[in-house]
Amino acid sequence: xxxxxxxxxxxxxxxxxxxxxxxxxxxxxxxxxxxxxxxxxxxxxxxxxxxxxxxxxxxxxxxxxxxxxxxxxxxxxxxxxxxxxxxxxxxxxxxxxxxxxxxxx
Amino acid sequence: xxxxxxxxxxxxxxxxxxxxxxxxxxxxxxxxxxxxxxxxxxxxxxxxxxxxxxxxxxxxxxxxxxxxxxxxxxxxxxxxxxxxxxxxxxxxxxxxxxxxxxxxxxxxxxxxxxxxxxxxxxxxxxxxxxxxxxxxxxxxxxxxxxxxxxxxxxxxxxxxxxxxxxxxxxxxxxxx
Numbered sequence: 001x002x003x004x005x006x007x008x009x010x011x012x013x014x015x016x017x018x019x020x021x022x023x024x025x026x027x028x029x030x031x032x033x034x035x036x037x038x039x040x041x042x043x044x045x046x047x048x049x050x051x052x053x054x055x056x057x058x059x060x061x062x063x064x065x066x067x068x069x070x071x072x073x074x075x076x077x078x079x080x081x082x083x084x085x086x087x088x089x090x091x092x093x094x095x096x097x098x099x100x101x102x103x104x105x
Numbered sequence: 106x107x108x109x110x111x112x113x114x115x116x117x118x119x120x121x122x123x124x125x126x127x128x129x130x131x132x133x134x135x136x137x138x139x140x141x142x143x144x145x146x147x148x149x150x151x152x153x154x155x156x157x158x159x160x161x162x163x164x165x166x167x168x169x170x171x172x173x174x175x176x177x178x179x180x181x182x183x184x185x186x187x188x189x190x191x192x193x194x195x196x197x198x199x200x201x202x203x204x205x206x207x208x209x210x211x212x213x214x215x216x217x218x219x220x221x222x223x224x225x226x227x228x229x230x231x232x233x234x235x236x237x238x239x240x241x242x243x244x245x246x247x248x249x250x251x252x253x254x255x256x257x258x259x260x261x262x263x264x265x266x267x268x269x270x271x272x273x274x275x276x277x278x279x280x281x
Contacts, residue, residue: 009111029187043142059223
């Protein structure tokens with residue numbers, strides 16, 4: 001535990017970060033910035049896992065493993081999404097959400 | 106001392122994520138994202154999970170941000186400026202997010218969390234052993250699944266990003 005810091009303070013930070021990510025996800029119109037907002041959401045969840053592991057269940061490192069796997073899944077997801085974005089840019093010269101209205105090439 | 110460091114890190118996390126979401130310049134937004142991920146790694150170090158902090162720094166701050174910056178540079182001009190979202194959209198999203206955050210914080214502050222006392226096991230030896238233990242508290246199966254997922258994602262990314270299929274290479278070269 002961090003001396004002097006309660007669980008609720010960490011959870012407050014992660015909740016605010018999660019909803020900042022949701023705000024960006026809704027308001028942004030560019031595929032890359034939507035992807036970046038998604039990273040915020042994932043990191044808010046990862047902080048929650050770590051905080052619960054450290055404060056409530058110090059005997060089992062399950063939260064650390066979930067965070068580890070979450071980071072790996074996020075890496076795979078970003079690699080795929082960026083491949084799609086670059087291919088999309090090659091085809092229609094734009095990565096704005098409005099211009100992406102078909103999945104066929 | 107730790108308390109002050111935590112507050113500095115929390116302030117950095119929240120302000121970097123806000124700037125990353127609100128900035129109109131795409132490249133700056135990615136740099137703010139890097140700051141946010143680095144301060145989260147600092148938080149992991151502070152809480153005592155050094156392995157997780159190192160993974161966060163190398164995979165997230167080192168790998169994913171570089172990938173995002175590359176894709177920005179490949180698809181936009183370097184000083185590309187996005188237009189602001191309309192006031193209606195920003196206001197509606199802000200109200201929904203503030204309401205959601207208020208509800209979550211209320212639920213969190215009223216829920217009773219009980220700590221299960223146990224000797225702490227978070228050193229690197231324990232993590233490594235558990236990662237290769239099949240069954241009974243081990244994480245061998247998800248570990249192998251993640252490795253297959255990463256392989257599949259890598260192959261998928263190569264196939265998607267490849268422009269020409271093998272058959273019509275010459276034809277597409279002419280049209281470009």
